[in-house]
Amino acid sequence: MAISVVMPALEMAQETGKLLAWRKKEGEPVVKGEPLLEIETDKAVVEVEAPGDGILAGITAQAGAEIPVGQTIAWLVQPGEAPPVQSGPAAPSARGTSAQERAAVTTAAAAPGPSAAAAPQISPKARRLAQELGIDVSQLRGTGPDGVITAEDVQAAANAKVSPAAAPAEGEKLSQIARLMAERTSQSWTTVPHFFVVRDVDATELRAAHQRLGPAIEKSRGVRVTLTDLLIALVARVLRKHPRVNSMWTGQTIRPNPDVNISVAMAVEDGVVGAVIRKADTLEVGEISAQRRDLTDRARANKLRPADISGGTFTISNLGMYEVDAFTAIITPPQAAILAVGGMADRVVPVDGKPEVRPVMTLTLSSDHRVIDGARAAQFMKDLADALRAPNKSLE
Amino acid sequence: MPETAQRELTFAQAVREALAEEMRRDTRVCILGEDVAEAGTPFKVLSGLVEEFGTNRVIDTPISEAGFTGVGVGAAMTGMRPVIDIMFGDFLTLTMDQLVNQAAKIHYMSGGKWKVPMVLRTTLGATRRSAAQHSQSLHAWVSHVPGLKVVMPSTPYDAKGLLKTAIRDENPVVFFEDKMMYKLKGPVPAEDYTIPLGVADVKRAGKDITLVATSSMVQVALGAADLLEKIGIAAEVVDPRTMWPLDEQTLIASAKKTSRVIVMDEGYGRYGVTGELASVISEGAFYSLEAPVKRMGAMHVPIPFSPPLEDLTVPTEQTVFEAARALCGKA
Numbered sequence: 001m002a003i004s005v006v007m008p009a010l011e012m013a014q015e016t017g018k019l020l021a022w023r024k025k026e027g028e029p030v031v032k033g034e035p036l037l038e039i040e041t042d043k044a045v046v047e048v049e050a051p052g053d054g055i056l057a058g059i060t061a062q063a064g065a066e067i068p069v070g071q072t073i074a075w076l077v078q079p080g081e082a083p084p085v086q087s088g089p090a091a092p093s094a095r096g097t098s099a100q101e102r103a104a105v106t107t108a109a110a111a112p113g114p115s116a117a118a119a120p121q122i123s124p125k126a127r128r129l130a131q132e133l134g135i136d137v138s139q140l141r142g143t144g145p146d147g148v149i150t151a152e153d154v155q156a157a158a159n160a161k162v163s164p165a166a167a168p169a170e171g172e173k174l175s176q177i178a179r180l181m182a183e184r185t186s187q188s189w190t191t192v193p194h195f196f197v198v199r200d201v202d203a204t205e206l207r208a209a210h211q212r213l214g215p216a217i218e219k220s221r222g223v224r225v226t227l228t229d230l231l232i233a234l235v236a237r238v239l240r241k242h243p244r245v246n247s248m249w250t251g252q253t254i255r256p257n258p259d260v261n262i263s264v265a266m267a268v269e270d271g272v273v274g275a276v277i278r279k280a281d282t283l284e285v286g287e288i289s290a291q292r293r294d295l296t297d298r299a300r301a302n303k304l305r306p307a308d309i310s311g312g313t314f315t316i317s318n319l320g321m322y323e324v325d326a327f328t329a330i331i332t333p334p335q336a337a338i339l340a341v342g343g344m345a346d347r348v349v350p351v352d353g354k355p356e357v358r359p360v361m362t363l364t365l366s367s368d369h370r371v372i373d374g375a376r377a378a379q380f381m382k383d384l385a386d387a388l389r390a391p392n393k394s395l396e
Numbered sequence: 397m398p399e400t401a402q403r404e405l406t407f408a409q410a411v412r413e414a415l416a417e418e419m420r421r422d423t424r425v426c427i428l429g430e431d432v433a434e435a436g437t438p439f440k441v442l443s444g445l446v447e448e449f450g451t452n453r454v455i456d457t458p459i460s461e462a463g464f465t466g467v468g469v470g471a472a473m474t475g476m477r478p479v480i481d482i483m484f485g486d487f488l489t490l491t492m493d494q495l496v497n498q499a500a501k502i503h504y505m506s507g508g509k510w511k512v513p514m515v516l517r518t519t520l521g522a523t524r525r526s527a528a529q530h531s532q533s534l535h536a537w538v539s540h541v542p543g544l545k546v547v548m549p550s551t552p553y554d555a556k557g558l559l560k561t562a563i564r565d566e567n568p569v570v571f572f573e574d575k576m577m578y579k580l581k582g583p584v585p586a587e588d589y590t591i592p593l594g595v596a597d598v599k600r601a602g603k604d605i606t607l608v609a610t611s612s613m614v615q616v617a618l619g620a621a622d623l624l625e626k627i628g629i630a631a632e633v634v635d636p637r638t639m640w641p642l643d644e645q646t647l648i649a650s651a652k653k654t655s656r657v658i659v660m661d662e663g664y665g666r667y668g669v670t671g672e673l674a675s676v677i678s679e680g681a682f683y684s685l686e687a688p689v690k691r692m693g694a695m696h697v698p699i700p701f702s703p704p705l706e707d708l709t710v711p712t713e714q715t716v717f718e719a720a721r722a723l724c725g726k727a
Contacts (some may be wrong), residue, residue, distance in 0.1 A: 108555050123655075123685060123686040123687060124682050124683050124684070124685050124686075125655050125683060125685055126683050127683075128683040129683075143725065144686065144721070144725045145687070145722060145725045148686075148687070148725075150686050150725070151655065193414065196533070229721060
């Protein structure tokens, strides 16, 4: 029985994925779990593993193609078996159309419903300009009324395309992940209305909890508990009370997420990835530490799987270990917020009218104003500060 | 001479001056209409003309638009250059056979042996609290007919220059004056000048959006452009000045320049002037447009007598401003 290889959906809002490369050739035998292809999503470049054993056959998508999620792009067949022929107008034929054209045809044919209606509209001027400048409009996000792609958007894309090439020869050629980071952060920063709420938090109790919990967990699980792990646990529990901060922006509406999945920004060579700890509000600190350790190791080894980086509902970015005081972070759409954590440092603070030296850390919440307003962000930060001041109570 | 350049006239004075100058220049020019002589029309546009030119050339007629328009067509065919005065544009309905089936056709059907060098002056425009039978803007009706030229000035300067050209033209010309604009003041040089038919005028230059406006809507467009400037949108205001001949190239060039267009006209939106102008622009500038050409015209209702309701039926500076802002994606 042939097994289909489909473009996976790694994100709730994801509509297409880009096929970067096949790791196996047509006709080559494949074992379940082996890396089969490499794809690019909104967030990262990931390897997709073979869904079963078989011989790779009937490849319909070539490297570089943008493919709707859920579409079959190849088959794993048994020796002597022919790949099934897809039915319907979407079936790729031997007419020699490019993979991209086929993908486009398939999108139109396979999605007569809402997604077809939601296809971005483009102005006549923008369409002409895109043709003249050789811009692929399917990659663009419109900034005109109702999201219409305007000539300005096309021109901006053309400028972005030209500038790396026009850069002096000694400029660094971007790796895949660096290029993705550049694209995603520019898109977020220029299209998401960010605002920032900053709060200093007395971390005396947090530090105490860290010192108390650390040795026990290290003993039982063999992982060193970091401050980030405690923050993940506490933030996740506070988010349970703030569903709006844990929501996503869909372009038209605000959609609450059923689970609290904390995405942890991790530095890797050439950039940053957001590795996800699912249902972190239900996990004990030890479990979070173990998962976070595993994710960190695999991120550094460039071995993250699609599931590791998908489905995050809120991001924590901690630069405390670099001794920064505070910073503002860029939101990862469709998430609505990201928490930037500064370093814990001793400061003189008034306690009961007297100066005392206490460990203090500065937290900065970046919020998407389409989802979260100032009061909601402030209330979340208040509850978070309370939780950090009494970590034991929150972690019970 | 700076004094001359600075001279300001009202729209009504500019029309009167054009008529007086043409009547002095050419004795064949005469005026026929209701209350045109001693009364000088209800809008006092013609005051003083009968005193200078006498009742042989400024002729009060009975209340019979079909009749005296027919007299005008005949007079024009036999060598006069009549200027017919139809007090309210609404009464054009009574002149239709003479205009559409006679004046517009005779040159063609006689193989060029006859011509009808007649001007029919009339009014348009609502918001004068004149109710449904005295407030319509029916210029689309005559713009639809081959053989008629249609002129719609929006300033005193244009009114004088275009009316003189219309009187000298060898074809029937229908000349629309916005009755709310008669008191509008503007610079009008004292020396003789004319403005050719079929040449649009860019009343204000801009780069972000084009507001194509006719007659009464030109001032509205200019007011909206002031509001738009405050939010960083530079609107270009283009006045076609004549519905036929139509300066298509200027409209298309402006649309290509700004990529966004609103067409506004005080006639009814449906099947109206705005539809024609929008089509001309869409056909000529399609690949330069960022958005569909938007039309703004009178609401499809009999113009109400109630002032609050009447004011809702026509585009205003504010509604044009809002529409332009939305079109530019800044709403």
